[in-house]
Amino acid sequence: MLKQIPNIITSLNILCGCVAILFAVSGDLISAAFFVFLGIFFDFFDGLAARLLKAQSEVGLQLDSLADVITSGVAPGIVMYQLLNLSFFGHMQTLTETFSSEGWNVGIKNYLPLIGLMIVIASAYRLAKFNVDTRQTSGFIGLPTPANTLLILSLPLILHFQYSELAESIILNKWFLIGMTLLSCILLNAEISLFALKFKTWDFKSNVVRYVFLILCVVLLVLLKFLAIPFIILLYILLSVFWKTPK
Known part of the structure; x- marks a missing residue:
């Protein structure tokens, strides 16, 4: 049973990521950020528990990456999608609204917030590379997905808890958000050596x-x-x- 403790902690990360996604889809980015941070907390301690209990396993490695895809890939991608909705339309919306007949009438502008989902793809690709890259045993090549997630999730938190007109004008600028999305995708997969x-x-x-x-x-x-x-x-x-x- 002790050997399963790391996988149980990883499963809690998955659960937190799923709850965060539900909050992000509904437009509650602050609650989404809370559960993402809680998931990242579990992500840190599952590896620590595995080392202390000498319970490292191939299944645990794969489960950890799958958890990161959810908590540090899908969740921040949807948050960025909602921030882009705020920037373009002044309100958040669901994918049903994006692909509605009214959205079709708006034209291509209505689908531009989907650019935020590039973070999901870049994060999944980065995690797949991590699992097969023998160079990343003691450090990282490219920005780790939890670090990138913290960067993305800091934006709604700044808007909510440290609001200023300057912060709003920068963070909700569509070109800033698109640039941040592209930059994060590049950093996730860049050939940059980073310490762990x-x-x-x-x-x-x-x-x-x-x-x-x-x-x-x-x-x-x-x-x-x-x-x-x-x-x-x-x-x-x-x-x-x-x-x-x-x-």
């Missing part, structure tokens, strides 16, 4: 980049709250690229 936040030992010397990153994350979150998340993702990429250290 997995501590094999706790000594400072071999984990200096991880400790520096975590300290800066705490400082940014305290100062900027949800607005810190895009800066944290940027910091993660920059530290990985320019601070060469053992992974």
